Structures are given as C-alpha cells and as structure tokens.
Amino acid sequence: MISKNQLKLLRALGQKKQRKAHGLFLVQGEKNVLELANSALTVKQIFATADFLAENRSELSGFECIEASLDDLTKASTLVSNNATIAVVEIPSVETPKAQGLMIALDGVSDPGNLGTIIRVADWYGIKHIVASTDCADPYNPKTISATMGSFGRVTVSQLDLPSYLEQSNLPVYGAFLEGESVHKTEFAAEGILLMGSESHGIREHAAKFVTDKITIPAFGGAESLNVAMATGIILDNLRRQHS
Amino acid sequence: MISKNQLKLLRALGQKKQRKAHGLFLVQGEKNVLELANSALTVKQIFATADFLAENRSELSGFECIEASLDDLTKASTLVSNNATIAVVEIPSVETPKAQGLMIALDGVSDPGNLGTIIRVADWYGIKHIVASTDCADPYNPKTISATMGSFGRVTVSQLDLPSYLEQSNLPVYGAFLEGESVHKTEFAAEGILLMGSESHGIREHAAKFVTDKITIPAFGGAESLNVAMATGIILDNLRRQHS
Known part of the structure; x- marks a missing residue:
C-alpha cells in the first residue's frame, strides 16, 4: 500500500523544485524500473503491483519493494499510462565530463x-x-x-x-x-x-x-x-x- | 465567434468515427493551418484569433475565416497548446499509390x-x-x-x-x-x-x-x-x- 505521506512525496516529485529539495526523482513504467537493476543509481523504494513484483522477483531482489494496487499507482503517477510500477531514486551527483570522445x-x-x-x-x-x-x-x-x-x-x-x-x-x-x-x-x-x-x-x-x-x-x-x-x-x- | 453548432462539430472531429461520418478533419496550430494555403486540400472554414487573421491576411484570402477568441479556440481544440487557429478540412479521396519510387x-x-x-x-x-x-x-x-x-x-x-x-x-x-x-x-x-x-x-x-x-x-x-x-x-x- 502507498501511505499518505508516500503519495505526497510521489506527487511532489513531479515538480522540479521538489526533486531538487529532496534530491530524488521518479522512474516509472516496467522497462525503466527494470533498468534500475543494471544501473549504479541508488533506489529508495519501488512501488509496484503484485503481478509485477512476482514476475520480476530476481531482478528486484535487494530493493525495498512496496506492493500497491494499479489504481493507487495510477493515482500516484505523473504519466497517463504504463503505471505498473514507480521507483523513487536518488539524483546522482554527476561530475562534469571531460571533453573527450x-x-x-x-x-x-x-x-x-x-x-x-x-x-x-x-x-x-x-x-x-x-x-x-x-x-x-x-x-x-x-x-x-x-x-x-x-x-x-x-x-x-x-x-x-x-x-x-x-x-x-x-x-x-x-x-x-x-x-x-x-x-x-x-x-x-x-x-x-x-x-x-x-x-x-x-x-x-x-x-x-x-x-x-x-x-x-x-x-x-x-x-x-x-x-x-x-x-x-x-x-x-x-x-x-x-x-x- | 464559434457558434454552438460549430463547437459541437469541432469537438466531434476529435473522434475517428465522426471524422469518417462527416468526411472532415481538423488542422490545428499556426504552422499547420498556413500550410493549407499551399495544399490542394479543400478547406471548409478557418477559425482563428483576430491577430492571426491580421498577420496572415494574404495567405488566408480565399478561405472562409471566422474570428474567435483564444479562449473559445482553446475550448474547441483537441490539443493542449498552439490554439491560435483551427481549420476544418475535407478528407481527400486518396488513390492507392502505384508501387514505384x-x-x-x-x-x-x-x-x-x-x-x-x-x-x-x-x-x-x-x-x-x-x-x-x-x-x-x-x-x-x-x-x-x-x-x-x-x-x-x-x-x-x-x-x-x-x-x-x-x-x-x-x-x-x-x-x-x-x-x-x-x-x-x-x-x-x-x-x-x-x-x-x-x-x-x-x-x-x-x-x-x-x-x-x-x-x-x-x-x-x-x-x-x-x-x-x-x-x-x-x-x-x-x-x-x-x-x-
């Protein structure tokens, strides 16, 4: 279940100012969330339907996963579709790349x-x-x-x-x-x-x-x-x- | 002004079934509507703001133009932005192209x-x-x-x-x-x-x-x-x- 506070945070992260204040951003949709397993990004939580969690148990092991209904996920989402899962992820500190390649x-x-x-x-x-x-x-x-x-x-x-x-x-x-x-x-x-x-x-x-x-x-x-x-x-x- | 009947038609043309029934479609936004002047398509009406009509007087001569407020155009539009003008255009009958080129x-x-x-x-x-x-x-x-x-x-x-x-x-x-x-x-x-x-x-x-x-x-x-x-x-x- 998505708690009231969690819902508030998810909603807030739709806005740039709030992302900056919290140092967090949202990753939504199955393909994007599954990519987190292969990335170096720090994942705070993954909200997802029971089906999505069951289907992707091995990829998601090691993450804090919270089961939620598709209805609740849709309410929390900033997108119109593709709402089986939403992850809250830390904004990484990116060093300015050297001009090469x-x-x-x-x-x-x-x-x-x-x-x-x-x-x-x-x-x-x-x-x-x-x-x-x-x-x-x-x-x-x-x-x-x-x-x-x-x-x-x-x-x-x-x-x-x-x-x-x-x-x-x-x-x-x-x-x-x-x-x-x-x-x-x-x-x-x-x-x-x-x-x-x-x-x-x-x-x-x-x-x-x-x-x-x-x-x-x-x-x-x-x-x-x-x-x-x-x-x-x-x-x-x-x-x-x-x-x- | 956009009359009630005209508004009803504009709204209807957002749906495929209605486009087919009327044989009409919508062209919205400044760039797209101005392209109609260079095309062979049959334009029924152009709804537009006074500013747009004044700025494009020569391109739009020969079309039936109806002045409307930006508010009314926004209400009639099926798009979220770019609402200075909406045209109602006949769906052309397109011959199946020969397989060449x-x-x-x-x-x-x-x-x-x-x-x-x-x-x-x-x-x-x-x-x-x-x-x-x-x-x-x-x-x-x-x-x-x-x-x-x-x-x-x-x-x-x-x-x-x-x-x-x-x-x-x-x-x-x-x-x-x-x-x-x-x-x-x-x-x-x-x-x-x-x-x-x-x-x-x-x-x-x-x-x-x-x-x-x-x-x-x-x-x-x-x-x-x-x-x-x-x-x-x-x-x-x-x-x-x-x-x-």
Missing part, C-alpha cells in the same frame, strides 16, 4: 520528451555524456525519464554554462544548422562535440560562436525542418558510420 | 504522434506515399496532423490491406529488423519499399514474408531499440545518400 551538447532544448529521446538515441550510438545549457529540460523530469526507455542509466546529462564549456574544450564542435556542409560529405573527426539547438531558436549566438564546423542534414522534399531528436539521431548515424 | 509501408504503427513524425521525416526525404496497415493510427487524427508540422499536405497515407499490397508490388521490400544487414553496408536499389513495424510487435509475419531484404541500424551502445519514427528517419537518410 564523442559527445552531445544541447542549447535550449526545453522539451522533456525530446531530451529523453535524445538520451535514448545517444545510448544507441554509444554516447556516454550530454552537456546541456541550464535552460534545457530537466534530465530528471518524469517525461524525460520515460522517453529514455531505460537509457537514463547509461548516459549522463550535465546542465552547465554551455558557452564556457565549449570555449574550454579542445574538440571540434559540429553545429547543426539549416545551412552547412552536408553530413553525407562531412569528414568527421574521431572525437568531437555535436551541438544541437532548439527547434524554435536553433543554436543561439552564445554557443554558435564556438562552432568549428557547420553541418546540415540534406533535404530532398518539402519539410522545412526536422524534430531536434530526429536530427540528432540522423547526425549520430552519419558520425558513427565513420568512427565506430 | 521510394515508399514507406507501416505495419501496426498505432501511435498517432509516431505516424505524424514519420510523415514529417518522409517529406524531408522527398517520399510522397506511405501505405499503412488498417490497424495503423488514423492519418487524420489531430495528434498525427499536429506532429506532421505541415507535411500532411505533401505526403499521402493510404490505409489498406498491407500484405496484398506488398505481394503485388514488384519492388524490393526493405524490412527493418533488430537483426539484418547493417544499413551502413546495404546497397539499396533506386526504387523500393521501406517496411517498418511497431515498437512492440515489430513487423508481423503477414507482412514479414514479403520482405526481400532484412536491414538493421547498427547499435554501438546499450539501448535495446529505437523509436519507430527515429528508425525510419535514420534509414531514409541511409537510402537517400545512395539515391538522391
């Missing part, structure tokens, strides 16, 4: 779903670190975590002063613009930072001035733009075909 | 947002026709239209008996599976059908048996899968780099 930098990507999808595709292409401007979506927003489909445990997202980070890095910075060299023709270096802006504002000047290579995804039809997560995935594929 | 086939892709994103990325890569199994999301669902970001006017989606369509086509059918030849190494033909399945079920056997080439997006990290729209975009990029 292949990385992603995000400027003003404010939609949590897009951020989550970028984390997922980054994980697919073996990218370990994302650096993000402070006005990007919160990496611990429930919608972000949900969209990562479990990849939140394998990719770090550091919110930081993006222009200084780019300024201090010695890597090439590949900035995605609507005009630039076609990614089909770009010779990518083995290490570098892929910089993506938001759909509405693109890469803003404070970050754009550190771009060493302007790149673009060639268009063949009538659409004016691509979703930022989609564009990130397509460019990563072009990068990885040269440097796996 | 590059096409996309979808098997059981039931999420309207995914379908809309696929339409958008298809348009980016110059694909004109999508054929979809009858249990795919409705191409005229407001969430589909919204996610296309205007591309709904340039790409046709035909819901049909997918296995027979694939059986009768003489094109190679590239089926996206988790195991198959890497799209980085595949030699694509100039004409062909890219077949995508749903995230939960993949390509089902009734369609899989017509696949001539199993392809896959190579993975370099820990994610188990990609979103179907993302995967479609990445494969189209690989196709187009060979045949533009």
